[in-house]
Amino acid sequence: MQAPILTLTLNPALDMATEVPELLAGQKLRCADPHLDPGGGGLNVSRAIKHLGGDSLALVALGGLTGDRLAGLIRAEGITFLSLLGPGETRQSLTVTEGTTGKQFRFMLPGPIWGEADRHGVFTLLSATARPGGYSVISGSQPPGVPVDFNAQLAASMEGSHIVLDTSGSALREVVKRPIPGLSVLRMDGEEGEELAGRRLETRVDTADFASSLVARGVAKMVIIARGAEGNVLAEAGRRLFAPAPKVKVKSTVGAGDSFVAAFVLALARSQGADDALSLGTAAAAAAVTTLATQLCRAEDVMRLLPYAEAVEI
DSSP, X not given: OOOOEEEEESSOEEEEEEEESOOOTTSOOOOOOOEEEEESHHHHHHHHXXXXXXXXXXEEEEOXXXXXXXXXXXXXXXXXXXXXXXXXXXEEEEEEEETTTOOEEEEEOOOOOOOHHHHXXXXXXXXXXXXXXXEEEEESOOOTTOOTTHHHHHHHTSTTXXXXXXXXXXXXXXXXXXXXXXXXXEEEOHHHHHHHHTSOOOXXXXXXXXXXXXXXXTSOSEEEEEOGGGEEEEEETTEEEEEEOOOOOOSOOTTHHHHHHHHHHHXXXXXXXXXXXXXXXXXXXXXXXTSSTTOOOOHHHHHHHGGGGOOEEO
């Protein structure tokens, strides 16, 4: 049995990935055939949940010809989704791998600007689709034009749902400064954690201390801070956990965070504890970096790596 999972993607992207032998300024660069994927934080979470054998409903804002093409890619992957008409043309993103060095260069377009009427339509749809007792994932970049407290407004329209938030920048700072009542999970990268803390988080204990301070302040019931290739730290009331990242050969870091969120939320939706969820999420993130471009994690890789990501108390 699995509780309902809803993902929200208001600034999706048509992800294109290609390769060139070498990036040279001023030269005409001949690219390899592009690989196309549906992209955006919440949409990637739904894709990874599907890869792991789970179910979710993806709410995706689509617009223009790019939105039509993105919808086709979503259908091709078998993702259950509802589309809402977004303003303007759905954005595109480009990942270019330099063949000689293996370095990746990621170019992200901003997306169309959202007005007040656009935002109101989202609140109405969320109120109708979010399920009490289910999990609702707000992940990825916010569309241009929304207020800094937009995540709080989104959460308020999903009454009774367990809200999982994976955000960054000014939106993350706003959530820490003015906590969203009842927020279930807040995830951030290590660099974001250090920016918020105003200091280096040198060790996992330092990271756990800071995460625990956020829990104590009521920022979220669970706070997760990624420590890159080292692993992930989770703090909740009276408990701190660390899951080591399995050692793998990195092909692409695209989608690692989204794969983590997908596996973590899926475990919670299946009534697993925080320790099992943290382990599964960490294994999924490690599995994601072994795949090319924007392909996310594969279930067989996650299960193979899971024994090496066992969560322990800090």
